[in-house]
Amino acid sequence: MGGAAGTGQALRLQAFAQIFPFQPTSLRFSERVKAMQKTKVAIVGMGTVGSGVAQLLLDHGDRTARHAGRVLWLEKVVVRDKSKARLADLPEDVLTDNLQDVLDDPDITVVAQLIGGLEPARSIMLQLLEAGKDIVTANKALLAEHGPELFEKARQLGRSIAFEASVAGGIPIITNISQCLSANQLSSLEGILNGTSNFIVTQMDRLGMPYDQAVKIAQEKGYAEADPTMDVDGTDAAQKLAILAHLAFGAHVSWRDIPRVGIDQLDPADLQYARELGYRIKLLATAHLDQAGLELHVAPTLVRAGLPLAEVQDAFNAIAVVGDAVGPVFYHGLGAGQMPTASAVVADIIDTAVGRTKLTFQTLELFSSAGPPRVRLRAFDELPGRYYFRLHVADSPGVLAKITGALGEQGISIASVIQHEPDGRGDGTTVPLVVMTHEAPEGAAGRAATAIEGLPEVCGNVVRLRVKA
Amino acid sequence: MGGAAGTGQALRLQAFAQIFPFQPTSLRFSERVKAMQKTKVAIVGMGTVGSGVAQLLLDHGDRTARHAGRVLWLEKVVVRDKSKARLADLPEDVLTDNLQDVLDDPDITVVAQLIGGLEPARSIMLQLLEAGKDIVTANKALLAEHGPELFEKARQLGRSIAFEASVAGGIPIITNISQCLSANQLSSLEGILNGTSNFIVTQMDRLGMPYDQAVKIAQEKGYAEADPTMDVDGTDAAQKLAILAHLAFGAHVSWRDIPRVGIDQLDPADLQYARELGYRIKLLATAHLDQAGLELHVAPTLVRAGLPLAEVQDAFNAIAVVGDAVGPVFYHGLGAGQMPTASAVVADIIDTAVGRTKLTFQTLELFSSAGPPRVRLRAFDELPGRYYFRLHVADSPGVLAKITGALGEQGISIASVIQHEPDGRGDGTTVPLVVMTHEAPEGAAGRAATAIEGLPEVCGNVVRLRVKA
Numbered sequence: 001m002g003g004a005a006g007t008g009q010a011l012r013l014q015a016f017a018q019i020f021p022f023q024p025t026s027l028r029f030s031e032r033v034k035a036m037q038k039t040k041v042a043i044v045g046m047g048t049v050g051s052g053v054a055q056l057l058l059d060h061g062d063r064t065a066r067h068a069g070r071v072l073w074l075e076k077v078v079v080r081d082k083s084k085a086r087l088a089d090l091p092e093d094v095l096t097d098n099l100q101d102v103l104d105d106p107d108i109t110v111v112a113q114l115i116g117g118l119e120p121a122r123s124i125m126l127q128l129l130e131a132g133k134d135i136v137t138a139n140k141a142l143l144a145e146h147g148p149e150l151f152e153k154a155r156q157l158g159r160s161i162a163f164e165a166s167v168a169g170g171i172p173i174i175t176n177i178s179q180c181l182s183a184n185q186l187s188s189l190e191g192i193l194n195g196t197s198n199f200i201v202t203q204m205d206r207l208g209m210p211y212d213q214a215v216k217i218a219q220e221k222g223y224a225e226a227d228p229t230m231d232v233d234g235t236d237a238a239q240k241l242a243i244l245a246h247l248a249f250g251a252h253v254s255w256r257d258i259p260r261v262g263i264d265q266l267d268p269a270d271l272q273y274a275r276e277l278g279y280r281i282k283l284l285a286t287a288h289l290d291q292a293g294l295e296l297h298v299a300p301t302l303v304r305a306g307l308p309l310a311e312v313q314d315a316f317n318a319i320a321v322v323g324d325a326v327g328p329v330f331y332h333g334l335g336a337g338q339m340p341t342a343s344a345v346v347a348d349i350i351d352t353a354v355g356r357t358k359l360t361f362q363t364l365e366l367f368s369s370a371g372p373p374r375v376r377l378r379a380f381d382e383l384p385g386r387y388y389f390r391l392h393v394a395d396s397p398g399v400l401a402k403i404t405g406a407l408g409e410q411g412i413s414i415a416s417v418i419q420h421e422p423d424g425r426g427d428g429t430t431v432p433l434v435v436m437t438h439e440a441p442e443g444a445a446g447r448a449a450t451a452i453e454g455l456p457e458v459c460g461n462v463v464r465l466r467v468k469a
Numbered sequence: 470m471g472g473a474a475g476t477g478q479a480l481r482l483q484a485f486a487q488i489f490p491f492q493p494t495s496l497r498f499s500e501r502v503k504a505m506q507k508t509k510v511a512i513v514g515m516g517t518v519g520s521g522v523a524q525l526l527l528d529h530g531d532r533t534a535r536h537a538g539r540v541l542w543l544e545k546v547v548v549r550d551k552s553k554a555r556l557a558d559l560p561e562d563v564l565t566d567n568l569q570d571v572l573d574d575p576d577i578t579v580v581a582q583l584i585g586g587l588e589p590a591r592s593i594m595l596q597l598l599e600a601g602k603d604i605v606t607a608n609k610a611l612l613a614e615h616g617p618e619l620f621e622k623a624r625q626l627g628r629s630i631a632f633e634a635s636v637a638g639g640i641p642i643i644t645n646i647s648q649c650l651s652a653n654q655l656s657s658l659e660g661i662l663n664g665t666s667n668f669i670v671t672q673m674d675r676l677g678m679p680y681d682q683a684v685k686i687a688q689e690k691g692y693a694e695a696d697p698t699m700d701v702d703g704t705d706a707a708q709k710l711a712i713l714a715h716l717a718f719g720a721h722v723s724w725r726d727i728p729r730v731g732i733d734q735l736d737p738a739d740l741q742y743a744r745e746l747g748y749r750i751k752l753l754a755t756a757h758l759d760q761a762g763l764e765l766h767v768a769p770t771l772v773r774a775g776l777p778l779a780e781v782q783d784a785f786n787a788i789a790v791v792g793d794a795v796g797p798v799f800y801h802g803l804g805a806g807q808m809p810t811a812s813a814v815v816a817d818i819i820d821t822a823v824g825r826t827k828l829t830f831q832t833l834e835l836f837s838s839a840g841p842p843r844v845r846l847r848a849f850d851e852l853p854g855r856y857y858f859r860l861h862v863a864d865s866p867g868v869l870a871k872i873t874g875a876l877g878e879q880g881i882s883i884a885s886v887i888q889h890e891p892d893g894r895g896d897g898t899t900v901p902l903v904v905m906t907h908e909a910p911e912g913a914a915g916r917a918a919t920a921i922e923g924l925p926e927v928c929g930n931v932v933r934l935r936v937k938a
Binding site: 052056060063064066067068069164170171172175176178179180181182183184185306308311323324325326327328329330331332333334337339340342343344345346347350351354355356359360362363365 | 529532535633792795
């Protein structure tokens with residue numbers, strides 16, 4: 001342990017007594033903390049989340065010590081370039097650009113691996129596991145791609161990987177599913193898992209603005225990356241859903257196999273029509289289990305106004321689960337951002353240092369090759385659903401009968417219809433028509449949409465969205 | 470272990486293979502489960518919750534085994550009277566009326582103590598701890614009264630007490646506060662913690678019915694006891710708030726010291742006026758921490774419509790917390806009932822059997838005499854708040870000026886006023902007047918109410934309710 005670092009943290013530890021508001025002149029707590037066992041922790045990667053984690057460990061050692069029953073001592077922070085300015089004010093000897101400093105120090109037992117992307121994140125994680133470290137990570141994309149390899153390695157070596165921060169940021173859904181609700185067979189999990197998409201959709205809905213403009217605002221406010229593709233095309237939500245489906249239902253599924261539609265094609269007109277029908281549109285990640293198997297998909301979905309999921313605003317995330325014993329449970333919180341994510345990472349560091357993570361990891365059904373999957377994935381085409389169709393039709397008699405006919409041929413009946421005045425789209429002679437259906441299989445709905453698009457009275461494409469059951 | 474019980478459970482274990490839907494003809498899982506280590510569990514008290522717990526352990530051993538990595542074997546169920554009919558279909562040798570059968574069996578390591586009330590629950594819990602058992606309980610009243618004694622005993626003996634089911638039933642708020650959010654300093658916790666009260670208030674609000682009638686419906690539906698006093702007078706919510714305040718803020722507080730008002734004096738007229746002002750009334754348990762200390766109280770409170778807490782219906786519970794890292798997190802679920810409570814008890818049994826509870830219990834700040842409280846409780850009189858006043862006044866000029874004056878003398882300014890036509894109350898010459906104030910200390914608001922009641926133009930008592938900040 002470096003002298004400067006040691007002194008810096010010792011000073012911070014002495015300052016604990018002052019943080020405790022009602023014994024400002026007492027050294028009792030400080031002495032108590034100093035007498036505590038230390039768990040040495042390292043952070044690899046000092047981006048936004050890494051800086052937040054360092055800040056919690058350094059400035060709030062009192063609370064981590066209180067909850068862990070030991071001092072979580074930030075021994076090393078590994079960065080690519082030591083000269084780059086850092087958000088957190090780090091003791092000098094803590095910073096290093098050499099991963100080997102962590103790998104070679106057997107006293108460092110817990111490492112928060114907070115590098116984004118796939119490589120070198122994957123290789124570093126493997127090296128850390130080989131060196132005997134327990135890992136905490138927020139890198140959901142890495143788990144989505146290389147989870148089986150990384151978890152297999154951890155299991156072989158008797159190590160653990162904690163990943164609360166990888167899904168839904170500040171909502172502790174991983175612990176809630178894998179621990180708090182473990183007496184339940186879950187039958188349903190529905191989530192707004194991508195805050196960027198939800199922010200954009202909320203903007204479009206509230207202000208009636210087009211997609212591109214809402215993306216620009218999201219970028220200005222820091223809610224969207226310069227290239228927001230993964231967030232808005234459903235990839236990010238599908239990666240999170242794959243992890244949750246594995247934990248909650250024992251599904252063995254790659255995110256690539258989850259049918260997904262993003263919000264990037266969403267038209268403000270549909271948000272408006274949905275409102276008229278008493279719905280909101282949300283990018284919903286859905287998992288439903290019944291006798292027929294597990295339904296999984298990510299799609300912009302009409303959610304009835306007044307339901308908690310419909311009222312989730314801005315960059316918030318939310319998850320509604322239903323268990324056979326507990327009934328419905330609803331979680332709402334910030335799904336991303338520096339400190340909400342750091343909160344999840346530090347909770348994982350505490351759990352790992354205390355030993356809880358190891359116990360949980362032993363029975364965790366994630367990326368495990370032991371035993372067959374517990375559920376069958378349902379084919380997308382066979383999934384039941386209600387649908388919202390929007391189309392432009394010639395304003396002439398008999399059109400509705402033809403559309404009803406095309407739906408009827410697929411066994412789909414209509415629940416409600418809105419026909420409006422011309423809205424200035426198309427060639428001026430067409431009117432927008434919105435149809436809500438009763439339940440039908442996804443495949444039938446798709447075939448009906450194709451048939452409707454083929455009608456001479458129908459102008460352009462049919463917009464088709466799922467409606468939450 | 471009795472032969473009949475053994476056979477019964479062995480048969481149930483063999484049936485596991487059939488529960489796993491995709492290997493119906495394989496004995497692999499069944500063999501795997503049979504080869505697993507067993508943790509022997511006992512239940513003391515076979516009321517509604519006990520029956521639910523037995524049902525989960527016996528009929529869903531597959532999932533508990535999966536999450537615990539071992540079989541949770543229900544070895545004994547202790548009841549007062551063996552001849553009474555039971556809800557759960559128990560193997561014959563499991564049932565006993567002799568607690569000694571559990572105390573004397575060293576193989577039984579985890580006991581769900583599910584007897585209600587204070588005695589003999591307290592003595593039984595002490596005996597179980599002395600006999601080396603780890604305890605799971607749902608008895609919040611017992612913890613509220615005897616928590617310090619029971620926790621001290623458990624700590625001395627190196628045992629643990631798990632109590633997730635004691636607060637908010639199916640919402641795993643204990644684990645979330647003491648584990649998932651442990652990186653945070655919480656600044657606020659607001660909860661609807663009593664489902665009976667919320668059901669009654671929801672009925673009154675929705676149907677405009679008086680309190681007594683709503684209580685009758687709650688009793689018919691099984692949401693209220695024959696004597697609902699503890700639920701409706703704020704006692705139950707205060708007991709839960711005391712536990713949460715201890716965990717979340719390190720407060721050392723007895724529920725008796727938490728100022729509390731119930732819903733038993735609530736008038737449907739106030740629900741109606743609150744609605745006109747854009748609010749709902751909820752029995753809110755509130756904890757706010759700032760530099761001045763910790764604010765704690767339970768009271769019917771006006772909550773702005775549209776806020777998640779305002780929209781909690783029927784017998785649901787909800788808890789909104791704010792942490793300095795995680796930001797706001799909101800939980801919603803069933804706060805009581807057989808299976809939601811059993812879900813929490815069984816999750817605790819799993820955590821205890823696996824060893825997580827022991828690790829958490831070591832650092833748990835509940836009923837601990839080690840160290841001074843971390844926070845100062847604020848005196849009720851000094852608490853800031855906004856208030857709703859409803860009164861009946863003579864319909865004559867100058868009345869409003871006098872009331873404004875009485876409030877002004879206490880430094881309270883008015884935010885809004887509603888004056889209605891006579892509502893048939895009082896002697897027919899008075900009109901109802903509703904005043905919403907800006908922020909003022911509780912003590913000043915109380916003195917203003919007394920002063921207003923003393924005005925000759927004011928008829929009867931002043932109704933005064935808090936408004937959520």
